[in-house]
Amino acid sequence: MTVTTIRFPDNVYQQVKEMADFEGENVSTYMKNAIIEKVEDQQDYQEAIKILEASTGTVSAEEVRKTVLGSNE
DSSP, X not given: OOOOOOOOOHHHHHHXXXXXXXXXXXXXXXXXXXXXXXXXXXHHHHHHHHHHHHXXXXXXXXXXXXXXXXXOO
């Protein structure tokens, strides 16, 4: 596991700490989860772009769900 350091202005750190406290998490866990969520969102976006680029027309919501989520609904 890799450990990293992030520097924030004190006022920004205080905002993050307040949000983490509200969620019942420590600051490290809160920041880690926020970063993971951002990475997953970006991966979803990139996958959606690939689907659109590979399509020759309209892509239905059902097609996106099947491709991105592996859903058979």
